[in-house]
Amino acid sequence: MCGITGIMDARGGRAVDEALLRRMNDTQHHRGPDEGDTYIEPGIGFGHRRLSVIDIAMGQQPLGNEDGSVMVCYNGEIYNYRELTAELKELGHTFKTKSDTEVIVHAWEQWGEDCVHHFRGMFAIGLWDRNKQVMFLARDRMGVKPLYYAMTPDGWFAFSSELKALRMHPSLPREIDPRAVEDYFAYGYVPEPKTIYKGALKLSPGFRLTQKVGAPLAQPEQFWDVPFKLHQKMTESDAQGELVERLREAVKIRLVAEVPLGAFLSGGVDSSAVVAMMAGESDGPVHTCSIAFKDKAFDESEYAQKVAQQYKTDHFVETVDTDDYGLLDTLAGLYDEPYADSSAIPTYRVCELARKRVTVALSGDGGDENLAGYRRYRYAMAEESVRGRIPLGLRKPVFGTLGRLYPKADWAPRVFRAKTTFEALSRDLVEGYFHGVSIMTDAMRAQLFSDKFRQQLQGYRAIDVMRGHAANAPTDDPLSMIQYLDMKTYLPGDILTKVDRASMAHALEVRVPLLDHKLVEWISGLPPEMKLRGSEGKYIFKKSMEKYLPEDILYRKKQGFAVPLAAWFRGPLRERVQQALLGPNLAATGIFNQDFLRHMVEQHLSGRRDYSAPIWTVLMFEAFLRKEMAA
Template structure:
């Protein structure tokens, strides 16, 4: 895994100052502690920071073709590079290294942009072709690896793996995009179609950007998208067998490395499945690690240990205190943009633990999105069925009842009917967009001051979900919800969290459950094979029954739970009060409204822990970027 950065002048090919490329690259040193490289020519400069994984001696970058006409800076791994190399050698290509990077050089010459469809991997790369006078930027199908870019005042196109790489260039204007603040407050992250800094864009997952000299920077082109509109035929047992084959292939392809390799093991279905298949393929004990918590309700060490014992892994655990919020400032630095998924704290800790013994770790990320594992999918599918049965008057009545019903955050889950009643009265897409968000639109608008309301106008964070679900290649509401999450939640939250926390400690994280062939197969499964009898990931669990015990497969899903609500009533109560006096937040929020929010939470009158966490992350991130 690595970090890339660079500059390209699509107009007049001005000279490149190597020091500027070096500064951008050095800002990404954490992504590549094993080495760095800079290459410049008239009108173009590429930088690279290397974390050595494949061909430790020969894979240095930026890497040029034999004749020097094509140069690439590459972040990621191409899992099928050996097969592609053989195919290219049959066409006459001559390789000088054993790295997957060189496959991109020869692949570009053989297939051009069509090369992308042949790649199975996680990647973001910049390739310069001197003969065509062009820069080719590309990002993998799921958006595992990030790529930011911006047009500068002197005509240069600047790009970098992380925002901090662009911030290192003196010509990048640091102006806050208030619409991105609205996006963050709604979703808990700044999605890939927005950026907290005006003028900065993120290359979307499954897109490329081909910039040719003498032409303006074009819009990105989509080269892959997940399709939920087709349905697989076959008996469940046959589909389960096909699913197992996909899982096995995905895991084995990600076990290729010239450095120590291991896995995260939470004791849940997804990470346990990855470990089971790694153990099947490995001739030695698999390195696994687990983070535990000192609160019994949040601790899954017992389940992880049971899986570790079953597969005789070399297992390590570390306990994290429930008040482990010492990482806050480090996370702010790692993520650049405000990021409010508090599980990033625990994810950072498990990455630290893994890095003590391995350089590559396989994770279970992606199965919930692909196979409908989240509880919100079950609720959405059930609500869609009820909406289809209820006549319009009854749906309106449900909305009236929901408006009158108290917001009982403190009550047992069956008594929290307000959200369900409102959802039944609403359009399915609008209800799901609200369910996947953090702070509701009504709460946000009550917190914003007049200037903020004028600045964002009619823009709402949830609008992108409505658009994605309306345009989704889907057959039903569940399809549409999963598709929207692949467009926004997966790259914006889950994969951003995995990339920044792993790269922050010099670890490469691989996600076999996001192998594109597995994802494409999962998208064809009938909804009844994704959710059945109140179980998400139904067919996946059936396929894994020969591997994993029943109590691992069918116990309630937990995930990393961080007790932020308790923090803001205890150790972080002072931080919550400080937010109400923040001069930065006062530019966009009403101080009295913030004070009421903090007081209601501290006194137990309402549950606002997640919103307070958002405000804390926003305040710290804005201070770091904009001063």
């Protein structure tokens, strides 16, 4: 696991600034504290920070082929590297290391751009081919590892693991993209391929890019997508058995490491299932870790302890204070662009805890998207059932009017919060789902932004992100569609970004067996009713795990990481909220309607409305701005 960066003269003929390359590389020291190196030849330069996990003695990067005409710098793990090494040796390639990195070099020589089809793992790759005069970038299928890139106005093509490295380049324009701001205040993150800056991009999951010297900025090309192609008829019993075996295999290939390895254990279904599979494949006790909260309303540690005792793991627990708001500014520095998932706070702490015992940790991320575990899937399907019985021409005026007239009741039990439901029913599936997951609705963002800023958007709306993905979706099944939308937006933009930055801040490698692409492909082919049955999400997964996990782990109400934002803002962070939302930094941007910011603060602090999620979103944007001004 590493941090990578690279610079190429896309115009040709200029020397790379070695001092600049080193500065860019040094910004990512936390991603690879074990070793660091650079490589420069005419027109190109690579920087690499290494966290040593496989072939500690010989796996240094950047790494080249026999004559140095192909050089690679990469972040991740290729889990099938041993099989690929054997295959490539049979094809005549010579290896000088036992690392997975060298597999990429020879795979490129053998298969060119199609080398990515042979890799099973998580990866962000930068590769230079001197003979072809091309820089090749590729990002793993699910987006576990990040990859940013840019073409500067004066013709320098650059890439990196984190945006902070690109930001060091003096030629990179740092003008904020209004569309990214609109996206952020809807989703809580800036979805791929945008970044907060107009001049930089993310390479989307499952995409590759080949940049030629002397050519304008290349367009990324998709090399993989979630198929959602239904299997031939399969019994529920057969599906359960095959799911267990496929999960077991996905876990097993992720246990290769020359450093201490363990797992996160939250007490939820996904992490508990991963630990159960690890225990069956490990000779000794599995190292597990979890955090406990002083506030029992947020604490799941007793369930983690139950699984740890069942599998006799070497379990490590630390109790943290629920009021851990001191990390706010730290998070702004970690994520490099506005990021508003408050569960980043406990995620940071559990990664910090894990690193005390292990260098590699397996996680249960991806189960909810794969197997329809989120409650919002259940609500969306209930709404879609109603939509299916009433024509849009009737739904839109009736439910749209009810949604406008019905009072907002955030304080009430969900059954009485009909406003959101009415509004969703007046829309189609994609718009209804977008409305349900948005931190700030279209109407709220219209009030949040100034008239001048709304003009800059030129009609752009954050829903356009989901509309674009929906148009390319390989399925028209409603449940599969919203799972697909999450796999393209929420999973890489929020969940995997959160875990990558939080883990790499502590030089911890996190592996995600539930996002193994072969497992994802197979699960996507299961009938939707095996994933969501009635009100039970992850139905087939839970049934398949009944032999391995207790009932109260499998069937209790999903909790997840949470922090008490509403109480923080009315208590210890009250002054911070007032200063940030009503202070000069936000006012100076011209983006915001100051009257609406004042309304949110006054209503929330008085207890009349719960604006905690929107306030946190604005607070993190303001923290980003302060970091930006200080850079």
